[in-house]
Amino acid sequence: MSLERSLYEAMLRMRMVEETIAAIYPDREIRSPTHLYIGQEGVAAGVCAALGRQDVVAANYRSHGWYLAKGGSLRAMVDELFGRATGCSGGWGGSMHLIDVDAGVMGTSAIVGGGMSHAVGSALADRILGRAQVSVAVFGDGAVEEGPWHECLNFASLKRLPVVFVCENNLWAAFSPLKDRQPPVEIHERMKAYGIPSELVDGNDALAVHRAAAVAADRARRGHGPSLIECSTYRWLEHCGPNDDVAQGFRPAEELEGWKARCPILRMRSLVTDEEDRSIRAAVMREIEDALAHARRAPWPEPSWKPAYYEV
Numbered sequence: 583m584s585l586e587r588s589l590y591e592a593m594l595r596m597r598m599v600e601e602t603i604a605a606i607y608p609d610r611e612i613r614s615p616t617h618l619y620i621g622q623e624g625v626a627a628g629v630c631a632a633l634g635r636q637d638v639v640a641a642n643y644r645s646h647g648w649y650l651a652k653g654g655s656l657r658a659m660v661d662e663l664f665g666r667a668t669g670c671s672g673g674w675g676g677s678m679h680l681i682d683v684d685a686g687v688m689g690t691s692a693i694v695g696g697g698m699s700h701a702v703g704s705a706l707a708d709r710i711l712g713r714a715q716v717s718v719a720v721f722g723d724g725a726v727e728e729g730p731w732h733e734c735l736n737f738a739s740l741k742r743l744p745v746v747f748v749c750e751n752n753l754w755a756a757f758s759p760l761k762d763r764q765p766p767v768e769i770h771e772r773m774k775a776y777g778i779p780s781e782l783v784d785g786n787d788a789l790a791v792h793r794a795a796a797v798a799a800d801r802a803r804r805g806h807g808p809s810l811i812e813c814s815t816y817r818w819l820e821h822c823g824p825n826d827d828v829a830q831g832f833r834p835a836e837e838l839e840g841w842k843a844r845c846p847i848l849r850m851r852s853l854v855t856d857e858e859d860r861s862i863r864a865a866v867m868r869e870i871e872d873a874l875a876h877a878r879r880a881p882w883p884e885p886s887w888k889p890a891y892y893e894v
């Protein structure tokens with residue numbers, strides 16, 4: 583399969599899964615707060631296509647896309663959203679706490695910037711154990727305002743750890759625009775202070791993201807240390823939940839419309855045939871229906887349940 587087709591398929595799959603989640607959210611079968619990734623799919627698709635299954639991704643609460651792009655089980659994710667025992671976190675974690683160790687989804691965290699320290703810790707473990715893996719730390723522009731952001735960049739640079747830092751700069755942290763939160767210095771430019779090579783890419787261009795991620799992952803694998811990729815992108819829906827938030831008056835409608843015109847999936851539509859598009863959509867829809875049916879008949883967790891690693 584061509585790279586273009588696999589990126590298109592990965593993005594469309596994320597979009598269709600999340601559109602389904604948004605559509606059924608009001609029915610209250612989904613038992614957790616849900617931060618949708620719609621609009622940002624180019625970043626996860628581009629980065630994950632440059633990784634192997636053994637490589638690790640640690641991300642934040644807006645991570646259905648990352649979990650799916652890295653190869654996490656859709657059934658286990660939907661079961662988790664429904665709060666069922668067969669969910670990837672046993673039904674106790676919800677949308678913000680996804681994990682699939684076999685697929686290299688180390689975990690997603692509700693703590694802004696929390697996934698960064700998980701990825702850096704994983705890279706340190708790889709170094710100590712002599713494993714040739716790459717750890718990807720995914721975070722939003724809001725994480726740049728957190729203490730661990732500095733600590734993780736500093737430590738990873740000092741130890742030349744095999745980490746790829748991926749900043750999804752979607753210009754907003756909940757209801758606050760970037761310009762009201764940070765000085766006007768581009769995030770990737772701040773990497774000079776840490777001695778970390780960095781690049782700004784169009785996050786809605788999955789091929790450009792892929793190119794940058796492949797270079798950064800190769801650098802990490804060859805022992806040349808961390809890199810940072812700042813991906814400019816935009817979330818289409820409200821911070822948390824299935825709705826548009828323009829009517830709330832925080833985000834200008836023109837800003838959202840401008841970014842919708844730069845949809846990462848539409849951008850690659852001409853690279854697949856109508857027949858391929860139809861067949862991808864049909865296969866994904868079957869997969870989604872299977873996952874929903876599985877979640878609806880899955881058992882609820884026992885109150886006494888503990889995660890498998892609890893006894894270690």
Ligand SMILES: Cc1ncc(C[n+]2csc(CCOP(=O)(O)OP(=O)(O)O)c2C)c(N)n1
Binds near residue numbers: 644694752754
């Ligand atoms: C350490 C910490 N501080 C504050 C919060 C509250 N909080 C939840 S989401 C969010 C905005 C983060 O925005 P960003 O990192 O840009 O990611 P985005 O939601 O835009 O994907 C904040 C401040 C939190 N979860 N964790």
